[in-house]
Amino acid sequence: MSHSAAQENGQGSSEDLFQDAYGFRLNICTAQQLEARQRCDQAAEQVAPKWDKVKGRVLGSPDVVKDAKLKKYCRLGIPVQHRPWAWPALSGADARKRKQMAGYFDAMVHRGEVDSEVAHQIELDLPRTYPSNRWVASEEGMDALRRVLVAYSVHQPSVGYCQGMNYLAAILLLAMKQDEEDAFWLLASLIDPGGILYQGMYAQNLVGAQVEMRSFEELVAAKLPKLAAHLRELNCDMTLIATDWFLCLFATVLPSETVARVWDALLYEGPKVLYRIALALLKGCEAQLLAISNTGDLIGEIKDATKGAYDRDALMKVAFDKVGSMPMARIRGFREENQEAVDSEVAKREARAQRSSSLSTASRASGTPPASPGPGHSPGFGTPRASSNGQGGGGSGFRTWASRFKLHKGSRGKDA
Amino acid sequence: MLASDTGALQQAKLVLLGDMGAGKSSLVLRFVKGQFFDYQESTIGAAFLTKTMPEQNVKFEIWDTAGQERYHSLAPMYYRGAAAAVIVFDITNTESLGKAKNWVKELQRQGNPNMVMALAGNKADLADARAVTTEEAQTFADDNNLFFWETSAKTNQNVLELFTDIAQKLPRTSAQPQPSNAGITLSEPPQQRPQKSGCC
Numbered sequence: 019m020s021h022s023a024a025q026e027n028g029q030g031s032s033e034d035l036f037q038d039a040y041g042f043r044l045n046i047c048t049a050q051q052l053e054a055r056q057r058c059d060q061a062a063e064q065v066a067p068k069w070d071k072v073k074g075r076v077l078g079s080p081d082v083v084k085d086a087k088l089k090k091y092c093r094l095g096i097p098v099q100h101r102p103w104a105w106p107a108l109s110g111a112d113a114r115k116r117k118q119m120a121g122y123f124d125a126m127v128h129r130g131e132v133d134s135e136v137a138h139q140i141e142l143d144l145p146r147t148y149p150s151n152r153w154v155a156s157e158e159g160m161d162a163l164r165r166v167l168v169a170y171s172v173h174q175p176s177v178g179y180c181q182g183m184n185y186l187a188a189i190l191l192l193a194m195k196q197d198e199e200d201a202f203w204l205l206a207s208l209i210d211p212g213g214i215l216y217q218g219m220y221a222q223n224l225v226g227a228q229v230e231m232r233s234f235e236e237l238v239a240a241k242l243p244k245l246a247a248h249l250r251e252l253n254c255d256m257t258l259i260a261t262d263w264f265l266c267l268f269a270t271v272l273p274s275e276t277v278a279r280v281w282d283a284l285l286y287e288g289p290k291v292l293y294r295i296a297l298a299l300l301k302g303c304e305a306q307l308l309a310i311s312n313t314g315d316l317i318g319e320i321k322d323a324t325k326g327a328y329d330r331d332a333l334m335k336v337a338f339d340k341v342g343s344m345p346m347a348r349i350r351g352f353r354e355e356n357q358e359a360v361d362s363e364v365a366k367r368e369a370r371a372q373r374s375s376s377l378s379t380a381s382r383a384s385g386t387p388p389a390s391p392g393p394g395h396s397p398g399f400g401t402p403r404a405s406s407n408g409q410g411g412g413g414s415g416f417r418t419w420a421s422r423f424k425l426h427k428g429s430r431g432k433d434a
Numbered sequence: 435m436l437a438s439d440t441g442a443l444q445q446a447k448l449v450l451l452g453d454m455g456a457g458k459s460s461l462v463l464r465f466v467k468g469q470f471f472d473y474q475e476s477t478i479g480a481a482f483l484t485k486t487m488p489e490q491n492v493k494f495e496i497w498d499t500a501g502q503e504r505y506h507s508l509a510p511m512y513y514r515g516a517a518a519a520v521i522v523f524d525i526t527n528t529e530s531l532g533k534a535k536n537w538v539k540e541l542q543r544q545g546n547p548n549m550v551m552a553l554a555g556n557k558a559d560l561a562d563a564r565a566v567t568t569e570e571a572q573t574f575a576d577d578n579n580l581f582f583w584e585t586s587a588k589t590n591q592n593v594l595e596l597f598t599d600i601a602q603k604l605p606r607t608s609a610q611p612q613p614s615n616a617g618i619t620l621s622e623p624p625q626q627r628p629q630k631s632g633c634c
């Protein structure tokens with residue numbers, strides 16, 4: 019029962035002036051950025067009535083409504099106040115939720131079968147997720163984030179936890195006004211097999227992300243040939259530039275209001291949007307990049323460009339109107355080709371690693387929790403065994419963590 | 435062609451590797467900006483920073499990598515052509531030393547053969563929670579030809595010493611900014627004379 023109502027979304031204090039809609043510090047450096055942000059806010063106000071109108075139609079339908087008009091609206095941006103219903107409805111998260119038994123999220127939170135290494139890694143990252151965002155960094159925020167990430171790792175043990183998912187979950191929580199269940203289902207609708215993102219983005223070796231980055235590299239060669247040649251000359255691989263773009267869906271590089279704007283389209287249309295935004299970002303600073311002859315400086319220039327991307331309308335405009343057509347067949351072709359290449363490289367590397375380190379298998383196996391008593395070292399992923407609480411199931415090396423880390427919603431829960 | 439020892443800054447690519455949470459980003463931040471935060475954003479992919487040490491005539495181009503196992507396959511991109519590597523472990527966490535050892539092995543096998551390698555036993559301020567003895571780490575370092583420093587990004591213990599040590603051990607070359615492919619050779623038969631030390 020809540021001491022912290024005032025903290026909701028970080029709003030309600032004199033700090034407001036320096037914070038954006040999601041409680042992040044504004045890092046505005048130029049008058050242009052300030053003006054652009056205000057203009058974008060006003061534009062969002064203007065489309066709000068449209069969203070009042072479509073709400074009934076969208077929520078009334080059991081399946082995701084797909085039409086050109088909604089697509090256009092999503093590209094124009096969903097107003098902050100509409101995202102809590104619009105994202106779950108338009109992404110398929112609601113549909114996924116309905117297919118499961120009621121209370122599925124809570125069940126995942128409380129099942130208590132968290133792989134100990136996964137739990138340990140989540141704990142490490144909780145305080146390192148947007149430490150400058152007041153709510154995310156608060157006890158309450160970290161508890162919510164923990165529940166969403168732990169639930170996801172139990173829901174999808176083959177994915178478990180991958181660094182990067184923490185930022186996705188945090189943005190989702192903020193956009194959903196801290197509704198954990200919605201955040202969870204959105205995460206699932208992005209990452210689950212058959213979900214919005216390309217398969218295997220967060221899998222071992224990040225195979226999916228690597229495929230996406232290579233495909234993107236080919237797109238850059240086609241769409242921005244001068245830049246592509248320049249990058250090649252500098253030996254600047256796309257992974258140096260775009261790893262966090264693809265793994266965090268821009269959540270660590272763009273201002274949060276711009277991130278949410280990108281996700282408005284991403285959640286409705288799919289990952290082609292990521293290519294478009296990435297192309298638009300590079301295109302926006304292409305001239306500067308061509309003049310830089312050092313990889314480090316080039317990366318720095320791109321960082322600055324993304325950090326200052328407060329003009330979300332302009333970014334979307336470039337992404338959707340100025341980078342030309344991008345037929346899905348072509349992208350599929352890139353992906354197939356690169357999937358094969360990445361798979362075979364990974365297989366080779368693994369064979370090599372296996373050969374050279376059959377001795378040192380022990381090292382990654384002991385993600386033991388800090389205070390773990392007794393001999394029950396976690397066997398890690400490779401060696402399944404029954405869990406100590408006798409529940410077995412799902413994966414391997416499960417241990418009851420719910421009691422150690424507060425997975426239970428406190429009295430602050432919204433349904434309290 | 436030999437002009438550079440005295441003149442232009444030597445650029446040196448340096449990569450940090452090591453277990454998640456060992457303190458790689460914190461060490462870099464301490465070194466580059468003199469700051470420490472109890473909580474710093476976790477690194478996705480890698481972060482890039484530079485730091486010039488004028489006294490050493492070196493400009494470090496630092497790649498701070500992500501530590502989680504599944505990011506491992508991206509690492510070669512960052513250590514490829516690196517002149518130096520700092521392998522970080524957390525002295526309160528035995529497992530992190532195991533991971534450090536694996537990194538050393540991988541670099542020995544696949545890194546630039548002239549790479550200057552240092553082992554950093556970080557979080558030395560947490561003496562009460564120590565799980566790895568100095569001797570154990572030192573022995574491993576000696577056996578593998580690594581410099582070893584016990585550091586603390588928090589208290590600034592030995593951070594400058596670590597990087598200074600690396601800077602001084604870098605092979606001096608005349609070849610300058612090297613966009614590099616695999617196995618770049620920074621020094622052929624290097625004229626090992628400590629040319630820039632004459633003064634003091």
Ligand SMILES: Nc1nc2c(ncn2[C@@H]2O[C@H](COP(=O)(O)OP(=O)(O)O)[C@@H](O)[C@H]2O)c(=O)[nH]1
Nearest residue numbers: 454455456457458459460471472557586587588
């Ligand atoms: N006490 C102590 N904590 C440290 C030290 N270095 C890092 N940390 C903490 O350890 C955690 C992980 O550090 P970070 O630099 O993000 O690790 P990385 O994953 O290797 O980059 C953070 O909470 C840091 O504040 C240190 O020297 N002493």
Ligand SMILES: [Mg+2]
Nearest residue numbers: 458459476477
């Ligand atoms: Mg880090």
